[in-house]
Amino acid sequence: MSPANIFTLQLVLGYVAWLLCYRAYLWPRLKAMDRVDAHRAIATLHSFRFFGLVFVVPGVVGPQLPDSFAGLAAYADLTTGVLAILALLAVRLRPLFWLLVVAFNVVGIADLLVDYYHAVHAHLPEMAGELGAAYAIPVIYVPLLMITHMAAFYLLVRPPARQPTVQVARAAAA
Secondary structure, eight states: OOHHHHHHHHHHHHHHHHHHHIIIIIHHHHHHSOHHHHHHHHHHHHGGGGGGGGGGOBTTBOTTSOHHHHHHHHHHHHHHHHHHHHHHHTTTSHHHHHHHHHHHHHHHHHHHHHHHHHHHHTTGGGGGGGGGGGGHIIIIIHHHHHHHHHHHHHHHHSOOOOOOOHHHHHHHHO
């Protein structure tokens, strides 16, 4: 099997495995959480996106890794990670928290989509070995990032859970 086919298969299986895990274990917990706590959990995962800087570290990735992919992926990941960290730090300032939650999700999903575009146009699957030690990022980490961005957008537009009114709660207690 060619390296391009192996890379593509691993990427697809990364999505399948994470979707199965997400559906069984993560989504039920996120849905049941308070909106702020759910977004904090997602932001915590994305706060590690500073790790994407490895795409520009010589010796970690091969010298032939296309600059059209590596530089943008590295710095957009860093930007997303910093925005996620700022959201976590701003949790007590709710308007700022929500602004940063939207910002890191918009920047983060745009980053992933642009990275896919650049990877395809730079023929990255054919030269996947140039990813070197960073090979695991697109096949293991990126699918989870994409899935959690989609979940974050869903949770942002979903109406908040209705709290029982005081009268309903009192009637239920009686």
